[in-house]
Amino acid sequence: MKTFYSIAIVLILMLSSCKKERTWEVDASGVKVDLVIHDISKRFFNDSIPLDKLKKDYPFFFDNSSDSIWSAQRKDPFEVNIYNESVKQFGDFEKLNQELIPVFQKYKHYFPEYETPKVFTYSSGLQSLDYPVIYSAQDKLMFIAMDGFLGEKHKLYDSMRVEQYLRRNMYAERVPSAVVGAIAENIVTYSPRQQKFIDVILYEGKKLMLQDILLTDTPDEYKIGYTPQQMAWAVSNEGNIWNYFVEQNYVFSDDRTLEKRFINVAPFSKFNNEIEQNSPGRIGAWIGWQIIRKYLQENPEVKLQDLLLDMDSQKILQASKYKPEIDGASTTKYNTKKKEGVDELYHYAE
Template sequence: MKFVYSLAFASLILFTACKKEKSWEVDVKEQNVQLNIHDISQDFFNDSISLDTLRKDYPFFFDAKTADDVWESQRRNKEELSIYGQSRKIFGDFKNLNHTLIPIFQRYQFYFPEYKIPTIYTYSSGLQNIDYPVMFSQQSGLMFIAMDAYLGAKNKLYDSIGVERYLRTNLDLNRLPSQAVDAIANDVVTFSPRNQLFIDKMIYEGKKLILQDALLTDTPDEYKVGYTPEQIQWCIDNEGQIWNFFVEQNYVFSSDASLDKRFLVLSPFSKFNNEIEQDSPGRIGAWVGLQIIRQYIKENPKVELKTLLDDMDGQKIFKDSKYKPALESNNLANYTTKTIDGKVYHFVK
């Protein structure tokens, strides 16, 4: 059945290998962060709470065009109740969520002291928002987390709606911190519509990903970029060849918008139009953008994070980064590795 989850609040949003002088290890002990976490669905599925009360408490949650009897039917829908029940088993009493998010927002407050700490709202989306499970608005001071997007890649609920294999990598609770930072980055990292060259767009994606380096500690690149360990290893092994391909095809300074779908959007693999493409992960241009930003910071270790994200022109960043990976070598020396659940994950030094 089609669930009613147009969610009025959605309109609020959808808008390092460094030199020793530069480190993301900052002292945040003085950053006093207390998070307010509210579970919308706990109240929504409690039929002793009236719709009028729910609308008053969560005005952003309700589509005014939807009739009351539709909402009431949804509140009693067994399938939705089951999805929510499984979600709450994963999230528990939210102590772990609070523990996970506080360090992120301590660092967020350190780097962006003028920004307010958001109120956190969790909810069950009826499996509708698993593609973009975290939404954030700095201006409104709100963050929304779809709990049913973290049930585990092998959960049968995802089988029931035909979630493709490549999308399942992030459907696990250990990926939530990176997706929370990604939602923050989508809101706070500026992009000028005048900057339409492929290099501009790669740098923009790199800026959003560098925020992961700044706000997350002891987090593997796999989580930050949304890749598997095998995909990160492929990128490391082939970085020089990837860049050489972009250069030889005259893509770097191209304004061809079709490159977005080939190399920047979420997809099962990047479209090189040759025999190796299905070995590649999607969004390879975003990963390259991250390497360019990291190289820029290595060359300019005193750059302030907010200046880098807000004011710096992408083409200037590229030029000053001196980015030119060797064709036959990789940057594995820039990483340390740890084995997690039998797989080797990559942590930038």
């Protein structure tokens, strides 16, 4: 089923998403954050700095490769070119610094137990495109691979045959969202023992909720990496997507292939029917995000830290009262026929 939206409708959707985000608006400008961005690669590709000093200053940056390999890499024209192209995007880091300071101010406001990390940028030689931001709350270190944000049309991505659906998020403006995503990976509770589909989508939803909290003025499509058209499709088909998950007995399923179909980054989500190529990837994560938003709306007394620690997915689902409309009708109509294996869901839906 194809759905087409005018620019006006897309703008309305964006405005409505901004309205949801206002509940997280706080004045954190008074929170002290000492953020200095250290460009490791600037020093790495400077021949006047001895390798031994670099290894002493940045021990976490070097593995057990021989000095001859590192010395050759410092002079490799391809590696140097990648770094130079990265610098064209980021310049002197002043803009990036100003974008990240408010993020870390809000982070420290809501999570004072975590210290502001030391932030290091580097050129990965196009080896960190899948995970361009790495953060360790324990070590208080964050690494940003600049070459993961060169712009979707950059020729270096042509050489690596990077798929278009990945490229649309590979530009410098996406760094704040990628930073929040890395933070979320650290502070949202994850349990390998609780991996039913509902557990997975709510885990993803909690991580996306942190985008709401730390990036209050950012449109939703930037947070999840959708185009405005994909966001419009997701909003329009929310009830149909949830109904599909219910009717296929997916909600409480422990089938791990569902993550590949509906959670992983992909050109589209795999419904195995005619609508799937109109859908954006990660639609399960998007549904989990809406459930968490609805849960917080219905339960405003819940503390943020408690939600991040709460692993009772069925309780969260039930307390959210999540029932998106299907083509204008309430999803309470989906339980007209009880299906084997979804007793808990039908009990919740009644």
